[in-house]
Amino acid sequence: MPTEITVHGPITHGHDHTTVHCPTCHASHSHTVRGDLSDDTTPVTLTCVNGHNVPLPGTIDARELLFTAAMRAE
Numbered sequence: 001m002p003t004e005i006t007v008h009g010p011i012t013h014g015h016d017h018t019t020v021h022c023p024t025c026h027a028s029h030s031h032t033v034r035g036d037l038s039d040d041t042t043p044v045t046l047t048c049v050n051g052h053n054v055p056l057p058g059t060i061d062a063r064e065l066l067f068t069a070a071m072r073a074e
């Protein structure tokens with residue numbers, strides 16, 4: 001079942017806690033992560049607060065991000 005979770009606050013990654021920014025509008029304070037918790041063939045995507053697609057940095061595991069967001073949202 002596809003799910004959509006709003007992540008409040010910046011998403012950081014890497015040893016220096018780089019913040020994930022939207023490449024279009026540079027928003028970093030809120031994102032929406034979409035995916036399917038029970039189907040790992042569904043790609044996990046990230047959009048900024050304005051609905052732009054935000055590429056996930058290679059250092060972030062997309063499914064891990066989805067599960068973390070789901071746990072926080074509960």
Ligand SMILES: [Zn+2]
Binds near residue numbers: 022
């Ligand atoms: Zn944006």
